[in-house]
Amino acid sequence: MARSSLFLALAASLLLVGSTINILHRFYPSTLSFPWDIKRPYEGSIADESVENADDGTPYLLGVGKADITGPVVEINFMGYADPAQTGSGLRQRLYSRAFIIGSVDKPDDRFVYLVLDTQSGDTAIRSGILQGLAAIGGEYTAYGNQNVAVTGTHSHSGPGAWLNYLLPQITSKGFHKPSYHAIVDGAIASIVRAHDSLAPGRLSIGEVEVKDGNINRSPYAYLANPADERARYAHDVDKTMTILRFRHTSNCSALSEAKDVGILTWFPVHGTSMYGNNTLVTGDNKGVAAWMFESSIDDPDFVAGFSQANVGDTSPNVLGAYCEYGDHVGEQCDFRTSLCGNRTQPCHGRGPYWGRHDSGTASTYEIGRRQFEAAYKLWDSSSSSAAWKPVQGNVVRGIHHFVDLSSHNFMLPNGTEVNTCPAALGYSFAAGTTDGPGAFDFKQAQPDDPNASPLWKVVGNRIATPNDTQKSCHAEKVILLDVGESDSPYVWSPNIVDMQILRVGDLYMIVSPGEATTMAGRRWREAVQEIAANASPSLPGDEGISQSKRTKPTVVLGGPANTYAHYIATPEEYSIQRYEGASTLYGPHTLDAYINYTITHLIPSLTEHEDEINKTQSSSSSISPPNTAIHGPQPPIQVNDSWSFIAPVIVDRAPLFKSFGAVKKDVSARYKPGDTISATFVGANPRNNLRLDDTFAAVEKFDYERTLAWHEVRRDVDWSLVFEWRRTSEVVGTSEVQISWETGWEMGDWRKGSENKKEKEEEEQEQELEDEEEGLHGDLLLTRRREQRRQRQRKDEEELKGLYRLRYYGDAKAFSGKITSFEGVSGEFRIE
Template sequence: MKTQRDGSKQNAPDPSECRTSARLTARSALCLIASICSLCLVYLTSSTFLLRNRHPLAGIFDDAKSSLPVSGNDDLYLIGAGKADITGPVVEINLMGYADMKQVGTGLRQRLYSRAFIIGSIHRPEDRFVYLVLDTQSGDTAVRYGILSGLSTLGPEYAVYAQHNVAVTATHSHSGPGAWLNYLLPQITSKGFDKQSYRAIVDGALLSIQRAHERLTPGRLNVGRTKVYDASINRSLYAYLANPEDERQTYNISEADDGSVEKDMTMLKFQRDSDGKTIGVLTWFPTHGTSLFGNNTLITGDNKGVAADMLEKEIRLLDGAADDFVAGFSQASVGDTSPNVLGAWCEDGTGDMCSFENSTCSDGRSQKCHGRGPFFREQDNGAASCYEVGKRQFEAARELYDAMQSDEPIHGNVVKSFHVFHNMSFFDFVLPNGTQVQSCPAALGYSFAAGTSDGPGAFDFTQHNSNETNTSPVWKVVSSLLRDPTEEQDRCQGQKPILLDVGEVHKPYEWTPNIVDIQAFRVGQLFIVVSPGEATTMSGRRWKNAVWNGAKELFGSDFGSSEPIVVLGGPANSYAHYIATEEEYGIQRYEGASTLYGPHTLAAYINRTLTFLPYLSSTSIAGSSNKLPQPFPPDNSNNSLNFISPVVFDSPPIFKSFGDIIRDVHEVYALGSLVNATFVGANPRNNLRLEGSFALVEQRQDDGTWKVVRDDSDWHLVYHWRRTNGLLGHSEVDIVWETRGDGRAGKGTYRFRYFGDSKDVGGDITEFEGISGEFRLV
């Protein structure tokens, strides 16, 4: 049995080397309330370029537009892929995403993973980058600092990985354990910061990078695209329609693909040169990780976790794939998408859809407005719908995988990256039309507290039209207790009525980021924009289009007959909430109210990305962006508050031992039945069993031996834990096998095996296991 990886403390990052909350309800937020000079000359000589939203430093690279070969060995790259377990505490920790203090973990449906993809230049091995896809709600500043610090301890061969070339992206699952984020706001509902939860992510991410690094080999990259239908809709269509009609019509292709969300899935295939086998794929497609509802308390990777698991298991069976094939399902322009594809309906007995304008029901409130997934009638907290939406992404990816034999190769052997930190507080810049504008310190509007149809908020807040005049006056008072925004902040935030002026509060430490990550990668003609926030559908398009135009102008001769390909991944590196267009911002639904830095947030991100785009030139020096003068965000991992109770002790009931059977299986079940057994348990926080399992299904073989056929990474094998007597330390564990949905379940003789770890009153932890009786599936 494999046990938990070492959770020992890592050193804080050296500032010279490296240097969030999702839907926090008003209720939980309000409960807590009771340098640059070196570039000046270049900027002054490039005002025309700035006004055209292009890069003022383009001239610093003499050969920025030099042509590159597009065939032969110049189509070879260093490639590697790795995967590791990041499943944190599955019980007694608030889940991260819906910001509901009542949503506390009670078990595990599917393990969480970090999937690492490394791409490097054959000719210049120092030119490489790491793209991580974590089964978490977002990337995070403290997590990224921890990963960079850990990499610095792994030896000289890992010195190539640093601030400029490591991207920490997330699938945006709302069903993972929380309490690992850097800033105070998302820590409120989780009762602070939990080192065990944090270290599980950091250590697993490091292990996935190590595995990818150790497997680095020459290989080829191909890119392909397909459409994914019925896996997402726009949950804020009223705001999307505020964008210019001619712009919207550009993307309105058909009734099934009307442009309101992006249906495109882009896949990057990694194929090693030695034997032609595929070692991994990385996909980008936007849909929220909210298939499972706010009443779900089982840890999962949501729909993208399902898709990745299904594709890995399927492809590993093929002769043309490596045994350790890795599938990354990265987010894209996710901000206004929803996997609840049947729309938002009122659960109030009326049978009506929610108000189009503000997502309310007959009582004028938002609490009864809920999105419906494909199997919303199932009383399973969204599990069947989650599996179906994940399956739809898997099926599209599977078809694309087979069709990509002759799709577009990535060529040129240019691998570049940049990363800089940028302070959004009162940042002055010029739009392409010459208008001087400003981004602002972070603030959240009244409609932020309304939540969305995926997870409604509380009280009398609604989307689009909430402000201090039509909500209870108590919110104005409570808002003022946090901080009254200055006139400058009010003016900067424009149409947003400020509920929480979080960017100007620094006690006891920062509530949200004002300093954000600006990052992009390039491999050949593929450009990856790494977004710290949730870009809406149209925001993502504008950002990608700006990069496409900038790349075409700066590096056009690099591409030969090809055109630039631009994808966007996020939320990454930190959690900077949402990025709405200026028009959507003016509507002030949830996404606009959660766009932290004012109406020009998107324009600021585009400006900064284009400013540093020449660092993706074929002649730029690896890591040169690290030397730019820049602010650094704080690392709060060692000074965050923590009010989470530890495990005190475990004890079995009298005349029982840990692992004993309380309720055993039946002897015979029909295929499609629920099979379950109950054991004398202990708190799984005693040992996360990373790279291991709490529960197994074993099948008896013809020779009488037992073979593991399911573990707790499998969707249909569910581990439940419950405390039965807190004073005496008693608890029970249920292991449930849902054979109805498990297409791989077959006739045979099986048994359950349970692994646990008990903590005595002295703090010592002891392993144990339990085995159920045998049962037959017929």
């Protein structure tokens, strides 16, 4: 998570505010297609029995669900870049919780939930709220508890903040905001309820696909500190492979002849920083785009596509590299070791594939999302081929969770050395930020002792706990800027108690990481789990469903940041370099080793122990799986009711004199062409009055001349092309306006025009040439075909857009008495022709 040096400037400005209750509504999907849309009558990806047989996978109970978690889209600081100036002004794309439930068909309590939230991370208070909500529902929902609910975030940096449990991330958001918190908690619970309601027998299968140009390493200098022989085992300094878990319902547990795909869950590492720090419109960033594209491409509103994060720590979506954007070195690449531009951090910034648009990264976000979507869809669409998929096999379905205090965790390294972790602390390079979001003052990466480092940071950092010699020694190469783990005034600043969790279904293991593991850290963690799991006795109950001839190494994935936000997890070698990722590794140089050691020593045995042994020793052994609701280890503080806030509530909304709410201030034109942006401005009210969860603030309506002779909604604010923006016109009077813009260029593929990415264009042309050569096309014939294909696509897009439309605004105004009243506004009619 990129940090700015203004991070501590508002520490004294925190105050409590009240919460609001939000009502969930049913979501209605869009109907217009996009250039990438692959619409077809949904047949559930029917399986071919001649290719895939029932014996190729173990039956499970499977359920998927999705619900809106979009918090306040205006006047709330975004969570991610930690820049107080980045405050929401509207909405480009709604945020969701996507729930995936996997259970045993024979043992009702053997199940788990994997949540993918369009948020910066999981969180201690968020998870606690979800568990409390499930417990309050009771009944069948008591099957979901502390042991088997994993709360992961996509690591988007363009969503509303002010919902995290600890003080440090609350500082730039002016504290804690209960409406933002409840939007996430309530939506997550709703997604679990919907997934539970959809539970049915089915089978799982795993596939892998390479995502082309989807990420790069933003700290290659630190990566090179890892042993050369270890690096030589990998083709890239980031993981390029996406792992996909396919959820397929079957009509019964013994046949796949009537199978229907209901969802996919993917893991691929790329930071949610495609949208730059100057963006103020809420989006799910690149993974939100990928999920929306996948779900929109299938004619089934209940299909759920989760694009989960992986070992994301040192990855970046800004695939063109980092350059100096201003100053004496403008246009040059940033320094390889320090990411400096003439001894300054601020000018250095990564460039996305459509850099140069001055659009806050919008086109690049769309493109990186599209690349993930296309890779996933291509593999999913080959689901009738058994060669592309590996069935998940084995009867074990289990989740295990421990709270572990990493402020002083003693353990032994594989070489026999006894080591310990430290109370959480952040180093000086933390303040420098990253190439995705540079710090606002001159802190230099990998230069913690530089005499020119800002004295302001030293003063601010030491206003919290001052690290003693023991703490300094424990953190080794890290020069401590913020001793957050030893600071609890006015309440706890950062976590010392972290969530350790792992989920298992058959021969698939899911590491649930509380921090952002770097590329190599994630590889080591996965390999350690795979080695231990592979050596488990095949005679253990739960593994007897796998024939000896078919036993292969288990698949291990890593998802996070999850459950709490424990910043970064770098390898010891990367830690020694003290770039951003190392400086943000909270618990000292042995942080990664502690995670790995605890996972294989305490968690993995819980997933492989004999059931009879579990029943006999459950009360006395910490390595045996407890009931789903049991709590193991010291509990972290839940600070929802202790947190401060200076976030002002909405006082009143007023319409200008002689105007009413929803009145059109600036109307649309009568005619437009495909690719134009169509906008209307309305007398508005603060959208914080009603978050309209599973609903919309804006819509595009099209008149149906052929069948109903009525207006029909064809776009909502979940759609990338429809933008909702709110502006305060008078603080004193309480007036505001809303602009709704339909950017039809996205539906024409216009975001790709004028691309500066020549390398990408060349690679696409090379791929097309290979395909054409396979079909025997050359020379003029080849050129003619390409031109005709482009013309056909353009004509199709234009024809689909033609018609009579209008824009609609849905608002809610607050009177001085506190009463909130809904209203609507409608633009004039316009034609696209």
